[in-house]
Amino acid sequence: MPTLSMLLVVSAALFCIGLLAALSRRHAIFILIGIEMMLAAANLNFIAFWRFAPQPAPPTGVMVAIFAIAIAAAEAAVGLAMVIAVYRHFRTTNVDQLDQLKG
Amino acid sequence: MADSFDQIFIRAKQWLLSPISCRAPDWLIQVASSLLNIAALLGVFLTLFALISVLERKILGRMQNRYGPNRVGPFGLFQPVADGIKMLIKEDIVPARADKIVHFLAPVLIAATAILALGVIPYGRNMTPFIIDGGILFFFAVGSTTELAVFMAGWGSNNKFSMLGAMRAIAQMISYELPLIITVLPVVMIVGSLNPDKIVGAQSTYSLGFVPHWFVFTPWGATAFILFFVSGLVESNRTPFDVPEGESEIVAGHMTEYSGFKYATFFMAEYIGMFAISGLGVTLFLGGWHAPVHFLEFIPSYAWFFVKLSILLFIYIWLRGTLPRTRVDQIMNFAWKFMLPMAFTCVIAAAVWHYTGRGLRGWLWSLGVIAVVYVTLSILLDTRRKFAPRTYRFAE
Amino acid sequence: MNSWITSNVWLIPAAPILAALLILAFGKAARRAAAPFAVIGQLTALTMSIFAFVPTLHSHGFRSVQNFTWFTFGEQTLRIGFVLDPLAAAMLIMIALVGLCIFVFSIGYMAEDKNFSRFFAYLSFFSGAMLGVVIANSLLLLFVFWELVGLASYLLIGFWIERPSAAAAAKKAFITTRIGDMGFFLGILWLYHRSGTLLFYDGGRGCLESVGLLALGASATFIALLIFCGAAGKSGQFPLHVWLPDAMEGPTPVSALIHAATMVAAGVFLVARVYPIFLVGAINGVTPSLTVVVWIGVATGLMAALIAVAQFDIKRILAYSTVSQLGLMMVSLGVGGVAAGIMHLLAHGFFKALLFLGAGSVIHGCHHEQDIRKMGGLRRLMPVTFSTYAIGMMALSGVPFFFSGGWTKEEILHATSQWPRSHIPYYLMLVGVFLTALYMTRQIIFVFFGNRRAASEHVHESPGVMTIPLIVLAVCAILFSVVLTPAWPWLENYLTGYPARFDPHLLIQPMIIVSLALVGAGVSLGIWMYRRAAGSDPIQQAQPALFRFLENKMWIDEIYDRTVIALAAIAARFSDWMDRYVWDGLVRGVGAIGHFLARLTTGADERVINAGVDEGTVGAHGFGRLMSRRHSGQIQTYLGAIALGMLALVLLYAWLG
């Protein structure tokens, strides 16, 4: 059985790949994909910490993961709806061109 | 004696595993056992697929006052072999501008998920291939992947008909997935488990020795079963809900650009999906592998399962022979305006049934709940008002 | 069901109030739905009242009390509650039933009014508030509903707000009853001060139970009189009766509701409810407070009966008759005949509603003409209205045996004759009975008999939605007499809590001869005097001065104008003067000082503080410009910055720990 730190490294890697997708890709959907990945990495951490807890602990990690999935689903729905709305309005999904909030 | 017949397949599996069972490590035995299960599943259901494909044509033929296939082999029973050979040796055409990988992966994924879903259904006493605590959830989790596969097929083909068909398919699948899952909820609620074995176990007793405690014999169960069956028709794209591949409108929907063995895979996946959804229906509502009356228990349990499955499959075919195709907007309206409220009503009716003591009183109460909602919905959805009686004008 | 309603009796007033809120919530859109809502609400209340009535029959002296804590204020807890006893149950049914009839009648009567839905909302609200008064088990809660009744009556009397007279009448009703309520409120405060509780019944600790009453001591007389002030205001007793006839400005169903079922009943009901307080220290059933009640009742009854003889407005006659009957009830309560008074209240509720609705039907038929001199001969044109009206008239006049009013009046006279202190009220009441028969005969002859006059052209019978409530109420007025007969005094025993016995010997009593003779005399005199009266009054011709005195309501309004209101005007003018010249001057002086100080601080502000702030804002502006350049609007830049910040935090923690 692998140790906790191995799992944490995997989830850190997953997180950073998500970060990479969110930071580097120009398409708005990629940003959403990246965010979902980061959320998944966080979920993995929750489950891992729960599994490696010293005592037969209550399944708090599992519960948090379930709620996180539900919230991530809501976030995905709203996020994708926003992508569609933005696309309708600006005729683009390239986030470089979406800088209306420029100071 | 009856018991040995009942458990004959279990014994056979144990016998097959016995050479390695004392020496090999645990995980190897598990892998071997799983492989045996998979082999058995594939063997049984691919045979059943072959059988049903020819039987469907024969039954449809009878319904349309003609003979079905009757040339290849005795009674045309070798027809599927001939079809299979034809499909295998046909040229596999991939459109030039298709997304090759996606185009290739779609049939693989759709067949794989369809077969995966079969894995959690209890086919007989101790005959559940994969025992998962959340088996029902697994079934639907795997089933929901089908939508992605259909989309891949539609997108990968790079064809307008394919795309439209895929969109139609996904739209109706998503719409009917809700009633499908919600009609399962009352059963899960009453049994208190997502485990298919426990659900079958909860239907094992009999009243007065001959009325089985199947959930289909309660008002909520009967309603949920009908809704489940209709949703299952949609999920497996069967008539009267086969708009995604309605050949008179959009050629063959998302399968337009597939030929040869890939097409056969789609075809197979559709049938396997039908088996899976019917098997789940049998498990959830029709008492699984239990006999309908107590004194018939001596007949092996898997036989009962397959008898019930066959009856459901026959109804599928029967419906195909009877009903015309529904219009797309009608399908969607029906899902959101009727199926979904009725499905929720089933959940409430099941709760009412539970809290009024699961007896005759509960039976009547839940019947009342369902009747009230049904009548209300019928009044609300009455479309007759919108149309005037047809008037004819003749040349004067 | 029965036990359920006794513990949830608050639902009864809740139903009409909910209906009112629904109607108001739907607003003008609900014009068609308003009447059904109101009727259904009232019907629900009636059904629940009947359900609540049933358990009170089972045991004599039944009383079910639900108390709960409203709020805690420091160490004081304020508790309110609901009570269901025979008194409340009987009142509930009467109010709900009469209210229902009036609601149905209103559908026809108000059909063309543009504020139809508002009217029904008010009606429902009124009915609900009155039902609340009946079931309140706390003087405070009763007072709350009491004021809601007042508010509802204000809204309804002034319903035709575009008429100045209606607005004035509403204002008058509100202010006049408020004068009484002031006394009532003082009484409540005093009572709370003495007994420490406002609950009527609280398992022996309520203010109407032995412990609470003992705590009142000598002040009970004053408390009772103060509470009676409120009752007098609502029930239109002598000094405060002036609003009641003016309240006729409201639509006729409102008059019916005010005069029969709700508002005026509240005062009599209040006295009956807190009767134990009146009885504190009673010797032989007589206390100073009750004596006051008797004399005020006598004065009211006789005065109103006299005035009624000389009125020409069909509704005004009925209004004064109501005042007179209320006086009668008060007398009954005062001399100890509580059950008789309440029975008369209930019976009066039915036949007075009947009379008012009948009058409404006549007014409706005569195209909103209210002067009886212009009517006549309606007998044949409006047969249903006429026959039901005649039943109501006979019940009110006290024709015995078959009409509810006769028996209850009999009871009251009987009780009054037994009063140990004086016999004068009894004789005066007899005069009142005679006058009642007289003026009712006068009215019915003017309206329904004789030749057709100006307003009787184009008269038509009212639609079914109006006549059916009339018939229902008429049937009630007759049937109700069954439970009132002395031979089988079921209702009386129900109210007082003893089992009823059937005793046919009591059917004929010597007293009845007297009143029978009086009623007969009144009716015959009326027929003789008015048989040829074609649009003019024979008394007016014979005794013009007396008639003018009575027609102008004994100039009580004018007296009030000259005295109370004039005094108030002088006080107002004085206050105005004080305001202008005394207080204003002071305020101006203070203002001037403030002004001076303000100038001082302005200087300091502008020269000292602003300079610093200006520099600060310039700096902030520059810094903001600098920072805003960093805002590229690119979400990915922000995300990167967040990630780097997070990294820095993680590294910091790792380095520290």
Added chain:
Amino acid sequence: MSTVAFAGIAILTLAAALAAATLQKLMHAALSFAVMFVGISAFFFFLGAEFVGLVQIFVYIGAVAVLIVFTILLTRHDVGKVRGFNWSGVFVAVAVFGGLVWTISKTKSLSIVPQQIKPVTVQRIGELLMTNYVWPLQCVGVLLTAALIGALILVMEEKS
């Protein structure tokens, strides 16, 4: 054995994630994204949280992935264009990864081996959801409803 399985799952997941982050074709990226979630739910199965794994597949592949491909379809005209790649993001990501790994390696107590625990049954989760977590559950319900309505309103065609 379990280490081998772990390594296999990790490689599958990270490869799919990397593919999802870097593939040029959006549709392929979305499909890799779905594969990555299969990997993650395999992780969950591996760690004894079967239910979460199933929910993960159910929600992400059945719903979120389908939503993403739908969105791709609806913004199709913008898909084909070639986009630049923001290399500064790579540096940030690598820096974060380095920092995290350094932190993990520095923490000593993490190199533990898990104890045997009983698997969390669906029934236990259900009971917890209905007892200890009933308020979060209600809140999530409200949130999902709000998200549904919000998403609908966002994508509704504006009527001219």
